[in-house]
Amino acid sequence: MGKKPIIGITMGDAAGVGPEIIVKSLQSKRIYEESTPIVVGDAKMLKRASDVLNLDVTIKLIDKNSMFETQYGEIACVDLDLLPEDLPYGQVSKEAGHAAFEYLRTAIELANSGRIDAICTAPLNKEALHKGGHVYPGHTEILAELTNTKDFSMMLASPKLKVIHVTTHVGLLDAIKMINPDRVYNVIRLAHETLSKSGVTNPKIGVCGINPHAGENGLFGYGEEEEKIIPAVQKAMNEGIHVEGPLPADTLFFRAQRGDFDMVVAMYHDQGHGPIKVLGLEAGVNITVGLPIIRTSVDHGTAFDIAGKGIVDERSMLEALNQAIALAPKN
Incomplete structure (x- = not known):
C-alpha cells in the first residue's frame, strides 16, 4: 500500500464560509485515515471558525519547510498570518482577497516542489481578489498561470x-x-x-x-x-x-x-x-483538468450571507477532499 497523500487545503476568502467548512470537514476521522490534510491559511481564522461551530479543535502551527504530519483531533496549518482577528464576516475586502491569492500561491509552490500531493480549495470571492490586486477570473486561471499550463479545463463532478x-x-x-x-x-x-x-x-x-x-x-x-x-x-x-x-x-x-x-x-x-x-450543490466538486498537479474544489461560492453563523454544509468540501485523495499520487 502506498503512502497517504498529503492534501494542501487552501482557506479561500476568510470572510466567507471557507474556514468553517474546512474545520467541519476535518472532523471526519476517515480523512485522516486516508490522507494527511494540511491547511494553508490563517490559524486565527480556523480558531475563530471552530468557536463559531462550537467545536473543540487543536490548531497545530507548522512551518512550510518542515515535515508535514498531523493526526485526527488536530488541524495542521501553514500559517501565513495575513489577516486581522476582527476581519468582518460577509464583506468584500482587499485584505481577504489578497490573502486568498497568497494561500493558493503558497499551495502551488508546495505542490510544484513535491511537498504536497494535491490541492483542495475553499471558495474565493472574485471581487475581493481583484480589489486585492490579483485580476483573475478565478482559481482555475491562477493555477494555470502559476504552473505554466496552457491546455486546461474546468471539470465538474457529481x-x-x-x-x-x-x-x-x-x-x-x-x-x-x-x-x-x-x-x-x-x-x-x-x-x-x-x-x-x-x-x-x-x-x-x-x-x-x-x-x-x-x-x-x-x-x-x-x-x-x-x-x-x-x-x-x-x-x-x-x-x-x-x-x-x-x-x-x-x-x-x-x-x-x-x-x-x-x-x-x-x-x-x-x-x-x-x-x-x-x-445538488452539496454533491458537486470542481476539478481542474490538464494541470501538472491535482486540484479539486467545492462547487459553491463564499456564501457571505451565512458566514460566521455556524450553519454551513460541509458535504461539498468533504467530497472535494475525497476526490483529491482518490486522484493524488500514492507512491
Whole structure:
C-alpha cells in the first residue's frame, strides 16, 4: 500500500464560509485515515471558525519547510498570518482577497516542489481578489498561470454527472467567439484522458451544441455547430475516441445522468454548471483538468450571507477532499 497523500487545503476568502467548512470537514476521522490534510491559511481564522461551530479543535502551527504530519483531533496549518482577528464576516475586502491569492500561491509552490500531493480549495470571492490586486477570473486561471499550463479545463463532478467546459468565466458573446475546433478537440481529448486515467474503459463522451437543438441543421444560429464543433468531434472520432455530438444540451444532460455518457463537454459556463447544481450543490466538486498537479474544489461560492453563523454544509468540501485523495499520487 502506498503512502497517504498529503492534501494542501487552501482557506479561500476568510470572510466567507471557507474556514468553517474546512474545520467541519476535518472532523471526519476517515480523512485522516486516508490522507494527511494540511491547511494553508490563517490559524486565527480556523480558531475563530471552530468557536463559531462550537467545536473543540487543536490548531497545530507548522512551518512550510518542515515535515508535514498531523493526526485526527488536530488541524495542521501553514500559517501565513495575513489577516486581522476582527476581519468582518460577509464583506468584500482587499485584505481577504489578497490573502486568498497568497494561500493558493503558497499551495502551488508546495505542490510544484513535491511537498504536497494535491490541492483542495475553499471558495474565493472574485471581487475581493481583484480589489486585492490579483485580476483573475478565478482559481482555475491562477493555477494555470502559476504552473505554466496552457491546455486546461474546468471539470465538474457529481455522483451522477461529469461535465467539462470549453469556456468558463467569460460572457456568452465572448464564449461563442472563443469556441473553435482546436479548443473543442483539446477539451474532448482532456475528457478522454481524465476518464481513462481514472479507470473508465473506452469512455463515452457527449458534446453539447451551442444553439437550441444543436442548431437543427442550420435552423437555429449561423452555422456555429458546423464551423466550430463538428470538425473537432470528427478528429477525435478518427483517433478512436468514443464521442458523439454536437447534441442538444437539453436532452444530452438527461441522457448522461441516466448513464448513456461518462462525461459531457459543455460549451459555456452556465450550460455546464446549471445541470450539476440542480443535482445538488452539496454533491458537486470542481476539478481542474490538464494541470501538472491535482486540484479539486467545492462547487459553491463564499456564501457571505451565512458566514460566521455556524450553519454551513460541509458535504461539498468533504467530497472535494475525497476526490483529491482518490486522484493524488500514492507512491
